[in-house]
Amino acid sequence: MTTNPNLLTPFKATKADVESSSLRQISEDAFYVINEVVTRRLGHIPILKGDLHDLPYKVQRFVAEKAELMRPRGIFICDGSQHEAEQIISKLIERGMLTPLAAYENNYLCRTDPKDVARVESKTWMVTPDKYQTVTHTAPGAEPIMGHWMSPFEFGGELDSRFPGCMAGRIMYVIPFSMGPLGSPLSKIGIQLTDSNYVVLSMRIMTRVNPDVWEVLGNNDFVRCIHSVGLPRPVKQRVINHWPCNPERVLIAHRPSEREIWSFGSGYGGNSLLGKKCFALRIASNIAHDEGWLAEHMLIMGVTRPNGKEHFIAAAFPSACGKTNLAMLEPTLPGWKVRCVGDDIAWMKFGEDGRLYAINPEAGFFGVAPGTSNKTNPMAVGTFQKNSIFTNVAETSEGRYYWEGLEDEIKDKNVEITDWLGNPWKLGDATPAAHPNSRFAAPAKQCPIIHPDWESPEGVPIEAIIFGGRRPDGVPLVFETFGWHHGIFTGACLKSETTAAAEHKGKNVMHDPMAMRPFMGYNFGKYLDHWISLEKAPHKVPKIYHVNWFRKSKEGKFLWPGFGDNIRDTAVGVIPSQGSINLDGLGDINWDELMSLPADYWKQDAKEVRKFLEDQVGSDLPNEIREELESQEKRIEAL
Template sequence: MTESLPSNVRTFIDLAKEVCNPDNIFIFDGTQKSYADICAKLVSSGALMPINSYLYPNSFLARSNPVDVARSEDRTFVCLPDGEKLYKLKPSEIPPTLGFTWGCRSSEIDAATGAEMTTEQMRAHMFKLFKNCMRGRTMYIIPFSMSPINSEFAKLGIQISDSAYVVANMYIMTRTGNGVLNKIKEGSPYIPCWHSVGCPLEPGEKDVAWPCRLLAKDRYITHFSQPDPDHKSFGNYSVMSYGSGYGGNAIIGKKCIALRIASKMARDDKVKWMAEHMLILHVTHTPCIGVDEKTKKKQYGPNESYTITAAFPSACGKTNLAMLEVPLEYRDQWHVSCVGDDIAWIRIDEQGRLCAVNPESGFFGVAPGTSDKTNRNAMETLRAGNSLFTNVGVTLDGDVWWDGKSDDPPAKIVNWRGNLMEESQYKDADADQEKKKKKAFIGQVAHANSRYTTPCSQCPIIDTQWNTGKGYPIDAMLFGGRRTKLMPLCIRASTWEQGVLSAATLRSEGTAAVSDRVMGALSFDPMAMRPFIGYNYGQYFQHWLDIGELAPKKPDIYTVNWFRKSDDGKFLWEGFSQNFRIVQWACLNARRKRIQGVIKEVEKDVTITPLGVAPLPNALMIDIKNAEQKKILADPQILTVDPKSSGLGNDWYQELSERKEYLSLYADDLPKKLVDEFNSLVDRFVEAGLAVPDGKTAQSLKL
């Protein structure tokens, strides 16, 4: 069967066969028939369950092992070439109160010596784990491309896996099949990708629906960026993932290749580029230029095109923004379309602009919170079918359900662990008790990190050019996290360097997308890339600064926060479709920049804060008293930066102090420009009247 493969791929597969010792080999050709066969096999084994085909045609439900439900950050390793360090400060030396850990580890500890393994020792350790790991199983060979196969952006890979579930997800999330093999035959390089659930079967042993290693310490997601000395023909890069079947750990094309490996490539390639954890949104503005005197109809000018990218940690509304629904009051002049919801590969074009493409072909979205109210376009994408749901609840008539899909859960539902749940479990004569029980009931239906995998092509607002491989010139970059206190709705950085600092010090409250994260705990997440940076963190920041030097027409950088709450716990911002107002403000700023060369501030629209330029209510059409025409009601507190504020969660001195402590972790890896930029930030807060606690000084905040 492998004789038809390109010779250099066959060399890899021959090695994989020798090491993994599978019973069978299957080359996935990327056809719809092969995908259907894979799904049928998963159904017959009990790994997938068909759901209601009337509601979701050709769609299935998977239930993972309860220990394998999220990315395993603590078991993710970035093994760099000799002489390179992912970080200098050991994870154990970071104060636990700071709310920061390195997103990946540089190596495993050798049990015999107590020392960190070298890169080649780590590789040898992985080969030892893979020895005979597929005994009793089928080895699937998955040729894949990140980005359209014929695009100049395309990066090709060959993934081996003993998980048919992974094959099905790769079919949706990447371009798979014979087209990739043809490009490799023509001379295009590829990245060898190893994956195994790590559960060989003995003769006669019955398999389980979701095989995986049950102990976290037995899972490894390992990235290499130097050649294997024993197999140099495979190139500089490879990935070896062992022990987990969960998407972020096992769908290697996604986070492993498209971010960790790609970010290293982007820095090291002769022509510099970027691989970022960003959505891509295309915005079209058709401005009204007047009203026809005779017909009284509005007249419109030519279309103006804008592209927004935005980076958020997982489960912070990134997909909702990527599939943004323009509020009704703006639809006569504004239209948005989705290019991608998670990853952007960014290159500098001949005009000096940063241009982005989406390297994926599917959405791997967080289900909880997704509904027709919050993201109708995502729901329409799912209703088109051809989707996989993982760890959601299912009703007795085959509908799927999760927290937030509707106001009330179904009367009877089978939860993500396969247990029947009924509304009688939370009904109570005491209304307060019933409310508490109902909340707990809902939380058990679907896992908080339950997912859907669905094709981009089905999205009702997918951009017509999304799959061409051509880059979209970026007009604005948004960075945001989940902050219930302190951070304003929106800030535009005055300079690229100021924007890089704000993105590098991004903080967010923890979500369920990571297995070891405390829900609600505040953590630093630089550029929303903390778990995905594939080389030294300080050098990654320097690369951002370098790109700013190389791209004369670089976009403006914004920080946003949809999640700020009042003292009584109520959200200050409606969010969802109303987030378009910030997108519109960024586009209009870009328009002024195109016409004037710079953004000339309009006094009634903005105010200057220590963090940067903040919009005033007028700029976003916010009215604090009466909503009329295109205005909405909002608390003006959502826009404020008050250096004099104090109190738990609202103390700018404390915030700056924690940012300093965090930046100090990078030691001399931190670029001097960011040191200077942070010290300037402190100066601006002092000038604005920063409240300094007794016994403290503002100067002590400086790096």
């Protein structure tokens, strides 16, 4: 048996290491030296919990390499147990990062640094050798909106300037997690390293953190997730709200071919919970492309008709367009029932019977708090009554959470409220009590209408796909696309008003193709090609629809009254004719305005769509989508 002498040399990250995955390739005949390698690389870094040598050797190597690079004061291998959570929670309460919400069971409030409150799309990168693996061949002067590219060489420099020693004085937590039901053929394994105990607690809610991951993993590969708040000790700057971060140095980088994510400087949301958008969409869409399935920004819901027949639907909406509300809908029509499988992400793969099956890869809901109430989404409220974390919301003196939209639920109008910045606040104040992007993280299994098959290893069969956005003008309530290619074209043209989930300001209508604009993992033209390629025998592709709940009248009022009455018998035709949808009990509905296609609006929209596709996708636009564009232009011209 021979050994690889390079395994025994001291580790030092170089640009060549960053550009190559060879650092992780361990031959089987070198296995016997792994303990010595790990010991050498860890040096004096103690293992505070767990036994590193019990883990698969690829994981040992990964942990040892990154520990030597980031130099934590200790390594804590998470097991996902309740005892472990209680230990971490107690420490965070003692430090002041978490505040128990006394009115609930095991609910906690966290306030972040005000500079670390949302996704930072402008600092999120895909690292590939070829630029056009990541972005399309845009028109001259057009800035790509579907992904940001960074060369491996440039990334090497960015890594070298941030990560060496970045965990000094902090604990490095090793989080084993499964995206999707543990052991499901549709699931994937990830290992996240982080120096944030808030991230540990949140990942426990949002993913399946379990020591059984090691057994399922075996010698297979896994997605490598490296995260640091970017503030080594001793800290030389003021830490606000006990929330360490480094907002000026934020970097979120993905290496798709290496199945690797590096995140630095932010402790918030999708920037740090790397199983969410980074893994479940950007990296997973690359894996899905390679393996022939779909990783999409979609809810999954089961809708049961009065005759007892259930239909499963996947739906893509940009952030804050009511996706969670729709996933947890309570129909008001007798006999109809909705059950939630997932509220944000769908992994979908065609089965042997030709049908498209979907799983929710997440284990929790990470929802926008403002606007969520017993009136708008009682199922979400029922979900987060216990075992949940609330970030950047307000707190009442009674130990309750508070945010905009809960005004009617405050019984004592004189109750004392502390806003998300820690300042006294009262009803009627001009400033918001909660940050517009404040969040709740709650276990999905607590949802009152969670589907009994939500963790089925096989997934649930998808019969329809819905695209929708927040469109105040021109776009009708609902229409069915003409077929698979037209449905893909419709998804590619998706638009919506911007939201507080990202750093964009104001209410501008922006393109958000397939609701994947901030989460695209590779060249958008190739992504469309991938969707097109799935229409082949024996695949039975679902029907595709477009909806718009947010159309307004000339007076600025919503024309459609609410989610509770959106479940209706299927209408015949592309756009339902008047009388084909039951409107009883909905009040005065201006049907003609709600379903109209204003000729001037759509002609202008057609020009804008062509410009968008030519500027943003250019020569990468598939011929099938170009043909759909031309066909739609002819139909609109005839309006």
